[in-house]
Amino acid sequence: MFTVSLIICHHTKSTHFNILRTITSSAKMNIEFEMKKFNDKRQFTKALDLYDKYKHQSIITDRILVHALNACGQLGYVERGEIIHKKLSNDSLNNIYIQTSLIQFYMRCGRVNDAQCIFNESTSKTMVHYGSLMKGFKMNGMPEKAIDLFSKVTNPNEILLCLLFSSCAQVQTKKALEFGRKVWFQMPLINRKNKHILVATFDMFIKCGDISNAEKLFDMLEHVVIDYGQMMKCYNDHRLPMRTIDLYKKMKKEGIQPDKIIFVLLIDACAQIGIESRCRTIVKQIPSSMFNDLQFQTALIHMWGKVGFVKEAEQIFKQIDQPDPVAYTAMINSYGLNGLGYKAIELYYRMPVEMIVEKTHVCVLNACSHSGLVDEARFIFSTISMKNKWVYTAMVDCLSRLSLFDEAKELIEEFERHQSPCLPMYMSLLSGVRNQKDVSLARQITQRIQKLFHAMDKDLISASVLLTNVLAASGNLDEASQMRWNLSRSGAKKQMGLSWTEINDKLVQFRAQDRSHPRTKEIYEELDRIESELIEHGHKFDSSWITRPMMPDETVASILNSHSERLALAYNFIQRPIPSRIQIVQNLRICGDCHNAIKLISQIRNCQIIVRDANRIHHFADGKCSCNDHF
Ligand SMILES: [Zn+2]
Ligand SMILES: [Zn+2]
Numbered sequence: 167m168f169t170v171s172l173i174i175c176h177h178t179k180s181t182h183f184n185i186l187r188t189i190t191s192s193a194k195m196n197i198e199f200e201m202k203k204f205n206d207k208r209q210f211t212k213a214l215d216l217y218d219k220y221k222h223q224s225i226i227t228d229r230i231l232v233h234a235l236n237a238c239g240q241l242g243y244v245e246r247g248e249i250i251h252k253k254l255s256n257d258s259l260n261n262i263y264i265q266t267s268l269i270q271f272y273m274r275c276g277r278v279n280d281a282q283c284i285f286n287e288s289t290s291k292t293m294v295h296y297g298s299l300m301k302g303f304k305m306n307g308m309p310e311k312a313i314d315l316f317s318k319v320t321n322p323n324e325i326l327l328c329l330l331f332s333s334c335a336q337v338q339t340k341k342a343l344e345f346g347r348k349v350w351f352q353m354p355l356i357n358r359k360n361k362h363i364l365v366a367t368f369d370m371f372i373k374c375g376d377i378s379n380a381e382k383l384f385d386m387l388e389h390v391v392i393d394y395g396q397m398m399k400c401y402n403d404h405r406l407p408m409r410t411i412d413l414y415k416k417m418k419k420e421g422i423q424p425d426k427i428i429f430v431l432l433i434d435a436c437a438q439i440g441i442e443s444r445c446r447t448i449v450k451q452i453p454s455s456m457f458n459d460l461q462f463q464t465a466l467i468h469m470w471g472k473v474g475f476v477k478e479a480e481q482i483f484k485q486i487d488q489p490d491p492v493a494y495t496a497m498i499n500s501y502g503l504n505g506l507g508y509k510a511i512e513l514y515y516r517m518p519v520e521m522i523v524e525k526t527h528v529c530v531l532n533a534c535s536h537s538g539l540v541d542e543a544r545f546i547f548s549t550i551s552m553k554n555k556w557v558y559t560a561m562v563d564c565l566s567r568l569s570l571f572d573e574a575k576e577l578i579e580e581f582e583r584h585q586s587p588c589l590p591m592y593m594s595l596l597s598g599v600r601n602q603k604d605v606s607l608a609r610q611i612t613q614r615i616q617k618l619f620h621a622m623d624k625d626l627i628s629a630s631v632l633l634t635n636v637l638a639a640s641g642n643l644d645e646a647s648q649m650r651w652n653l654s655r656s657g658a659k660k661q662m663g664l665s666w667t668e669i670n671d672k673l674v675q676f677r678a679q680d681r682s683h684p685r686t687k688e689i690y691e692e693l694d695r696i697e698s699e700l701i702e703h704g705h706k707f708d709s710s711w712i713t714r715p716m717m718p719d720e721t722v723a724s725i726l727n728s729h730s731e732r733l734a735l736a737y738n739f740i741q742r743p744i745p746s747r748i749q750i751v752q753n754l755r756i757c758g759d760c761h762n763a764i765k766l767i768s769q770i771r772n773c774q775i776i777v778r779d780a781n782r783i784h785h786f787a788d789g790k791c792s793c794n795d796h797f
Contacts, residue, residue, distance in 0.1 A: 471500025
């Protein structure tokens with residue numbers, strides 16, 4: 167390609183020097199140009215071949231070295247890059263382009279300390295030095311170091327700001343978010359209008375879960391489908407599915423065409439909301455071409471399972487020619503959630519063995535657990551070769567629900583022989599003990615939880631609440647109320663119980679003792695009627711499900727009657743006509759008193775009631791529940 171020496175031979179000696187200089191300089195430029203071209207096209211080996219061909223000649227420039235180092239870094243050729251580094255002249259070593267190329271090369275090869283040395287030794291650090299080092303830290307999984315480095319820079323440029331925000335997005339801690347937020351708000355307006363900075367900051371707010379600032383930035387962005395998708399995913403991740411639906415409406419108004427990802431996110435939001443009519447409205451808007459897409463079909467199976475419509479899920483599953491592990495697992499889970507344990511097991515055995523993944527084991531064991539199929543669960547558990555903590559937890563849960571506490575404890579011991587204790591296992595055990603009202607065992611487990619997991623406040627509160635319930639249920643009322651006062655005095659916040667239902671396309675949400683709805687008076691009158699009917703049919707209000715101190719003007723019945731799911735239920739009954747099928751979703755586990763009461767109400771009022779709680783779906787009809795009281 168470069169026939170420098172050949173050309174030279176054809177010229178006389180007198181003009182030799184000038185011509186040589188001209189030709190050499192054009193040859194240098196050609197090599198630089200060709201190497202850059204190869205690198206740009208990611209043909210790094212070709213760039214290095216070219217470098218090797220000329221490296222012993224005097225035509226090697228700093229630019230050529232920069233391209234060679236870049237190629238070495240991209241290919242991870244540490245030794246070759248090091249050789250180049252060692253041969254560098256002092257002049258080259260002082261060249262800022264060479265310095266930054268060396269930093270980038272070492273960072274790409276994972277040699278963080280070497281990169282840092284080059285940076286430290288440089289006497290004239292530029293923004294590119296800082297940027298290269300920050301990018302390298304990020305690349306090597308040390309975004310905290312990138313943030314630290316950023317704080318040493320005055321007047322950072324656009325690139326450094328983008329690197330900072332993406333580092334904060336990678337760290338995702340409160341501290342990183344606070345720092346990123348501070349930089350964002352203190353930045354000159356011109357930077358805040360910069361599109362790249364805006365996108366990086368938006369991403370940081372999304373990843374760190376700062377929804378309100380993410381929303382503000384979203385309004386500043388020129389909207390494209392991908393921004394909508396990011397925002398919707400953020401809402402879904404933070405259990406705000408209604409906002410996903412609202413954003414979709416806005417998207418349509420702006421005339422932006424939703425793609426497959428948007429529809430998958432919408433389906434996920436519908437699954438979270440869990441109300442049939444809402445799901446059907448969205449499904450109707452999906453282009454028919456998407457229904458053949460496996461990812462999409464799987465999302466629909468998951469959604470219908472979570473909403474309590476297994477037949478719909480099954481229909482979609484049957485249409486799939488070659489289900490993948492995710493689709494199989496979604497179907498098994500749908501059966502399990504709806505109390506169809508045998509169907510879940512049947513599909514599990516029909517599934518090709520090589521497709522079974524860890525999540526499948528967990529789902530099938532949960533399905534057994536929800537249907538009380540302990541022998542089947544034991545057998546499946548014994549056949550699983552690689553059991554992780556979630557597999558053990560599912561099995562402990564299954565045993566605990568059937569009050570097989572000794573076996574459950576043995577399993578926990580077996581697990582802890584090789585691995586560190588896992589809180590969800592103890593919580594499953596304690597929930598089972600709670601249902602059996604076994605005080606001494608509940609005390610034992612709570613003490614063990616306190617000893618093992620002292621740092622996890624939120625879960626300890628849940629454990630203490632469960633213990634309080636057991637104490638109350640077994641007649642230790644004084645101790646129980648003392649514990650309740652202690653809990654409320656300590657400022658411990660229990661998760662608030664919420665239930666929602668949909669009437670005339672409007673989602674209505676209730677919390678316990680809620681009096682905020684415009685039709686509150688009618689709702690409470692209906693609850694009084696329901697209470698009389700329940701008493702008439704032999705219902706005994708069970709005070710053991712009351713988890714807070716009672717006020718002087720309250721009764722056991724008045725507290726239980728105004729649990730959020732009962733308010734949602736009464737709200738359905740004051741509609742005209744009364745919905746033929748009532749659907750309620752709640753964020754916590756249904757309490758035993760509500761479960762018994764709703765069973766009876768389904769019989770007295772002759773209606774079908776579907777309640778999804780945090781754990782599973784209950785189909786109430788004719789005085790029975792599909793869970794057979796395994797809740
Ligand atoms: Zn309740
Ligand atoms: Zn049930």
